[in-house]
Each structure stands twice: as structure tokens, then as C-alpha cells.
Amino acid sequence: MLDQTQVERLEAEAVNSAKTRQPLYAARKKIFPKRASGRFRQFKWLVMAITLGIYYLTPWLRWDRGPFAPDQAVLLDLANRRFYFFFIEIWPQEFYYVAGLLMMAGVGLFLITSTVGRAWCGYTCPQTVWVDLFLVVERAIEGDRNARMKLDAAPWTTRKLFLRTIKHATWLIIGAATGGAWIFYFADAPTLLREVVTGTAAPVAYVTIAVLTGTTYVFGGMMREQVCTYMCPWPRIQAAMLDENSLTVTYNDWRGEPRSRHPKKVVAAGQSVGDCVDCNACVAVCPMGIDIRDGQQLECITCALCIDACDGVMDKLGRERGLISYATLADYNANMTLATAGGTGPVNPALVRTPSGSFVDGLAHFHLGKIFRLRTFIYLGAWSAIGLALVYSLLTRERLELNVLHDRNPQFVTLSDGSIRNGYTVKLLNMVPEPRTIEVTLEGLDGAEMSIVGMDEPASRSFATQVEPDRLKILKVFVRQPADQIKKPVQRFEFRIDDKASSESAEYTANFNAPEIGK
Amino acid sequence: MSSEHIDEISGITTTGHEWDGIKELNNPLPRWWVITFYVTIAWALAYTIFYPAWPMLSSTTRGVLGFSSRNDVKNELAAAEAAKAKYVASIESKSVSEIAGDDALREFAVAAGGAAFKVNCVQCHGSGALGSKGFPNLNDDDWLWGGKTEQIQQTITHGVRFAADADTRQSEMPAFADVLQPEQVAQVSAFVASLSGPVKDKSLIEPGAKVFADNCVACHGENAKGNRELGAPDLTDAIWLYGPGEAAIAAQVKAPKNGVMPAWVGRLGETTVKELAVYVHSLGGGE
Numbered sequence: 040m041l042d043q044t045q046v047e048r049l050e051a052e053a054v055n056s057a058k059t060r061q062p063l064y065a066a067r068k069k070i071f072p073k074r075a076s077g078r079f080r081q082f083k084w085l086v087m088a089i090t091l092g093i094y095y096l097t098p099w100l101r102w103d104r105g106p107f108a109p110d111q112a113v114l115l116d117l118a119n120r121r122f123y124f125f126f127i128e129i130w131p132q133e134f135y136y137v138a139g140l141l142m143m144a145g146v147g148l149f150l151i152t153s154t155v156g157r158a159w160c161g162y163t164c165p166q167t168v169w170v171d172l173f174l175v176v177e178r179a180i181e182g183d184r185n186a187r188m189k190l191d192a193a194p195w196t197t198r199k200l201f202l203r204t205i206k207h208a209t210w211l212i213i214g215a216a217t218g219g220a221w222i223f224y225f226a227d228a229p230t231l232l233r234e235v236v237t238g239t240a241a242p243v244a245y246v247t248i249a250v251l252t253g254t255t256y257v258f259g260g261m262m263r264e265q266v267c268t269y270m271c272p273w274p275r276i277q278a279a280m281l282d283e284n285s286l287t288v289t290y291n292d293w294r295g296e297p298r299s300r301h302p303k304k305v306v307a308a309g310q311s312v313g314d315c316v317d318c319n320a321c322v323a324v325c326p327m328g329i330d331i332r333d334g335q336q337l338e339c340i341t342c343a344l345c346i347d348a349c350d351g352v353m354d355k356l357g358r359e360r361g362l363i364s365y366a367t368l369a370d371y372n373a374n375m376t377l378a379t380a381g382g383t384g385p386v387n388p389a390l391v392r393t394p395s396g397s398f399v400d401g402l403a404h405f406h407l408g409k410i411f412r413l414r415t416f417i418y419l420g421a422w423s424a425i426g427l428a429l430v431y432s433l434l435t436r437e438r439l440e441l442n443v444l445h446d447r448n449p450q451f452v453t454l455s456d457g458s459i460r461n462g463y464t465v466k467l468l469n470m471v472p473e474p475r476t477i478e479v480t481l482e483g484l485d486g487a488e489m490s491i492v493g494m495d496e497p498a499s500r501s502f503a504t505q506v507e508p509d510r511l512k513i514l515k516v517f518v519r520q521p522a523d524q525i526k527k528p529v530q531r532f533e534f535r536i537d538d539k540a541s542s543e544s545a546e547y548t549a550n551f552n553a554p555e556i557g558k
Numbered sequence: 559m560s561s562e563h564i565d566e567i568s569g570i571t572t573t574g575h576e577w578d579g580i581k582e583l584n585n586p587l588p589r590w591w592v593i594t595f596y597v598t599i600a601w602a603l604a605y606t607i608f609y610p611a612w613p614m615l616s617s618t619t620r621g622v623l624g625f626s627s628r629n630d631v632k633n634e635l636a637a638a639e640a641a642k643a644k645y646v647a648s649i650e651s652k653s654v655s656e657i658a659g660d661d662a663l664r665e666f667a668v669a670a671g672g673a674a675f676k677v678n679c680v681q682c683h684g685s686g687a688l689g690s691k692g693f694p695n696l697n698d699d700d701w702l703w704g705g706k707t708e709q710i711q712q713t714i715t716h717g718v719r720f721a722a723d724a725d726t727r728q729s730e731m732p733a734f735a736d737v738l739q740p741e742q743v744a745q746v747s748a749f750v751a752s753l754s755g756p757v758k759d760k761s762l763i764e765p766g767a768k769v770f771a772d773n774c775v776a777c778h779g780e781n782a783k784g785n786r787e788l789g790a791p792d793l794t795d796a797i798w799l800y801g802p803g804e805a806a807i808a809a810q811v812k813a814p815k816n817g818v819m820p821a822w823v824g825r826l827g828e829t830t831v832k833e834l835a836v837y838v839h840s841l842g843g844g845e
Contacts (some may be wrong), residue, residue: 062585065589066589067589162797246637317727320631415758447690448685448688449686449687449695449697452688452695452697452698452842452843453695453796453797454696454699454796454797454843455698455699455700455792455795455796455797456796457795457796459755460697460842462697462842492840492842493661493664514839520795
């Protein structure tokens, strides 16, 4: 059953393993991850295609908003201070929607981490995705692990120089494409592309491309796992997010130990032997340079490639998959207790297997029910509550707003007929991309009439004015009240605006100041 | 320090320094730190080549980029002037009522005039142009010399009772202390006060009207509505430059104050005066 000849033993060293962890001032030891294949690798290709697709293609999606607004589906228009996301348009004062989304992202990260561990790190983090992409390039040009190690150790020849030049040039092109895609989120993509190519774009566009090209190249090509280990705060925080029911990539030493490279000899010698043949496949594929068999560790981003590698070996050996698997700490501990007879001795594989070789019934396995626990419900509840609040707020938000600033100097002016005048700056916010006719009306303040600067109309209690699409209109309004109608030094009244076409309206309560009576 | 000091416990060389038995291990610096350190040195040297840096006898090295913060300021100011040039040229060539009739020009003139007002006018008229006793409120609708934009421009240009300007607004309320008897002053003051409000002693009104008709109508008019040609104030409204009430009126009848406003065109130039006129007109009282 345990046919050694089918399994290739790899000379792989876990350069970042806790056992061999280097002091910080030592040079980085390069990692040459071997290509893995299997379910998780397939899934990661898919995630890479989707995430990169979203990143590169989103700015090119169009969304018709009529003649008065840009037709780019996702656009951060910093110059005009507007944010467009498909059917949603956000003004700067509505930035709380973005804050809400960030809160959802935060709580969502807690939810995901508490259930499936560092899935964000392993699958969707831009650092992981781009390093994966850079590794694809490296493998295509220099070959897989052994070829790369050989090339790295070889003296500089024309061939090495050629391969290295091609590799770094390709990385730089990817970096430039990454920075290039970023800028399209901030301006009309087709126009900006034309400007960038013809050299007429704003300097900030080129600077952004240059900076992101540099960071992508350095982070994805040079620093790689060091970004996760030394720069990113999330690996430290996530320790607090995981509990004994969170899934992590786990080496199941309750069935793997004692590991042996020559199980037949060991068995022949009458000793027990586990499933691990110490082939180092899990170490060779690890992009973080660790040995998962040392247990859960800070460096592990749970990319699950070691699961794929080990599953491949187990398949060849005719053993059950899952020597390395996603498992919870609770299940792992239960199985370890079983395998060590309650922790009284070393791992004994015989304790978890029936004489016929299959696993005993008492083994703990992960089932979906474990996802549903109080903690995840709290996260899910908070996440949904924020989401629902945002949706509710979005559906009921006002697209016509009114702000009024009362003149403070002078607070009031006495006119020759004894009447009192107050000045106001009235701001009409038309937050839809269509022109609108807005009626401004005075409510309350007996006998008062208003006149608008720049509008040649007699004083009245109501005015109609045109407001441009998606714009703010500022009116200087003078309100005048006859002397005999003034009741007290400060009177409250309302400015009301109406859009007759959409029957939207808004009100603003303002003060009207007058000198104290008798003075 | 010829011989190497080795720390016995860690096996790492020490710097040879010892304080009360504590030795300093000579660990190498982190690579990223060393690299950053060298990069900063290279950066600093390159900076001194590109930017003004090294002190010489009379000045410093100029730097190959020719950077100068003075030039930057000069350029920014020139750019600001260039951006304004279009408006300033229009304001120079157009009349104040044309400026007031053009939305964009008016907005520019109000902003520019507001700035000039804060530097030159607030000392007397106040930051809100509310004025004070003897200094007219520019927000209201009562104008001694007229509230149309052109009239305001004329007043700012040449001033009021400003001797150095031949075209200045000229008028003078004579002192009636020597002409009228004290009771006549009281009577006419009561009459004038009665035109816009109640008075204490109504019996003074009728004789006061006669005094007014004999002495005051030449300038203030038969209906006491004043005369802008002469800068004679309207005495029937609620606005009093030297204060309301019979006492204040009596003081102004006996020994009037005749306020002076300087002519501004020589100091500010015609463009700024136009901007000021449009600004003052926009305060709400403009006619």
C-alpha cells in the first residue's frame, strides 16, 4: 500500500519556519514556491481572474445617467467632488455611506475570519493576488521551483541575464498596468487613456502610475511574503479574531505522526507509523516559506496550497485526503486526544484507525453547523444592520436640500420707512442630474416679503428659480418685515423650497432679528 | 581596540564598551535600515545638486533646477493676476451699471470690492458697513447723495466735502445758533422729530413748522424730504446720521457737524472704485 517509489521526495527547507526563524538583520532567504495543483489552486485561479477582472474592467463599464452627468459606472470625481457608483450618486456630505461600507468591510472581515480563518489573506488580498500573478510570470520564464533555484545559484551568463531581464520587464509592465488601471477610477477612462498615451494627461496621473508601478513591482516581485509578515497589521489582529471553531489550515498530526520516509521498514520493524511520508511537498509549494506541520503560525496566510500538494501525495499513496486540511482547533484537539489516548503518550495512529485501516467512528469532522454560533450571529447581525441602515437611508434620502446662512454682520438693517431687513445666503442643492425649477417660499413672519439679489422682480413671499443639474445654487435673499408687524427681537420662520415636478420639498427654520422694541 | 571582544553568552562580538558590567552587542543593523540609510545619503547629495544648498561666499549654489521660492511666489501672483486680467479689463472698459448687470462681472466686482472695502472703508463705515453716528450705514435704503451705482461711484471717487478734490460732493448745513432763538430751535426740532415719530410737547409742532418753512425748506424741501443735489437729508424717515430724537436734532440745528469723506480715486484707481461701488450697491440698499 505504501509505495514509496511513486512519491517524489523534495529537498525543501522551510526558510521562515519558527524553528529556523532568522534575526531581523539577516538577509531574506528567497522562497521558490513550487507550482501546486488541485481544488484550492483551481479556486485561487478563479478568484484571481475575478478580482483582477473587477479591478481592471470596472472603470470601463458605462452607465447612462442622462446628458448632465458622466456615463462611467464607477467614478470618483474628485475635481467636482462627486462619487458615482452605478445608480448611486454621492455628494461629499453623504460620505457616511462610504464610512458605512468601510464598517461593513471591517465587520465582514471579522465574520469571515471567525468562520473560515484568514480567507481574505489567502485568496482575495491584493498582495496575495498580485504575488500569485508575479509567480505565474516567474514560472513561465524561469521554470518551476528546481529550475528557478538552479538559475538563482548559477553564475551570471547571457541566458540568466536574458531571463532575468524578461522577468523584471514583465513585472514592470504588470506594475504599470496596475497603476494605469487605478487612475481610470478618477476620470473618464477612455478620455484619460487617450491623454495618457498622447502625453497630455495631468502630471498627477503619471505620478500615480509611477508610484503604483513601483509599489506593485517591489511588493509583488521583491518583498512578497515580507509584506504579510512584517508590514501588514492584519496577521497580528487576526489572532484575536480566531477561536477554537474557526477553520484554519491544519496539519493533522493525529494521523500523520510518527512521520517516516521509509514506512515499510518502520512497519517491518514493528513500530507504528503515520500517514506523513515526509516528502516535503507541503513545504515546497508554500509561498510563505513555512512548514505547516509546525502548527498554526503567524506567517500562514491559509492559501491552502499545501492541502493541494498533500492531497496529491495521499492520492498516489492510496490514503484518504486531508492529512493537511481545513480544520477547527476544537476538532483537532478532540482527534489529538483520541490519538494520544487522552494525552498520555505520543501520537499512535493505531488509535484512530480500525484494524481494517479506515478511520474510527469517533473522529471529529467539520460540519457547516459549526459556522452558526453566537459570535458569527453577532457579526452577521451587525453587518446586516449596518447594511440595512445604509439601504434604507439610500432609498429615503433627499435629493433636494436647502441650507440657509443668516447674515451676522449686519444682523439687521433699519430701513427709511422703519421696517427691518435681514439678509440670508440660501443654498439650493439640486442633487439629481436634471435641471429643476425650484420654488422658494417664506412661511411665517407676518407681512414679510423677500427680494433676491440679481433677480429683477418686485418683493414677494414666493419666487421660482432654475437650478442647474447636479449643482448647488446660491441665492442672496433679503427679507423685509414692516415695523408694525415686528413682535419680538428674534422671530423664527421657515424657508421652504418645492419642486412642483417631483413634489419634493425641503424646509429650513431661520431666525429674523430686529432691534429690541423701544430702542 | 585591537582585539575583538566576544560576548560569552551569545557569542556575538561586542563594541568593547562596558558600563557597570553591561556590554553592547555589535549586532549588524537590519538590512532595510542600512539600505534606507544609504538611500537617504544619496538622496541628500542629489538634492544639493538639484536645489540651492551649499553656502558659498556671497550666496549659495543655485542648483541645476534653478528653484527659487521667491520666483514661485512671483509666478503664483502673476498667475493670479493673469486669471483676473479678463475681468479687470472688462471692469475698466465698462460702466458700473453694465458691470452690475452682468452676473459674472458682478460676482467678481463684489468679491474684489468687498476685499477693498475691508482694507479702506471699514475704519469709518464698520466691517458690516453698518456705519455709526456720523458715518452712514451703507446697508439701508437712505442715500444722501443717491443710491444708484453711478451715484455711489461718484461719491467714492471724489469724496464728500473733501477740500483737495474740486469735484467733491459739496454742501454745508449752516449753524443756526446765531440765527434762531433757543425756543425756535426747540420748536423746529420738535417739528422735525414729529415727522417720523411722537414728540413730548405737541404744542411746539405748529410754531416749529413755521420756523422750518422760513429757514429750512431751501435745502430740505417743503415736505422735508431732503434734496440729493445738495446732500440734504430726508427728515421724514427713520434714519438719522447724527442720532434720532429732539436733542440730537437740536444739536445739529445749532452747531451742525458736517462729516468729510476723502476722495478715493487717486489712491485706489478707477477700477477699484468701480468694484467698491458695485459692492456697496450689492449690500441691499442700492437703488
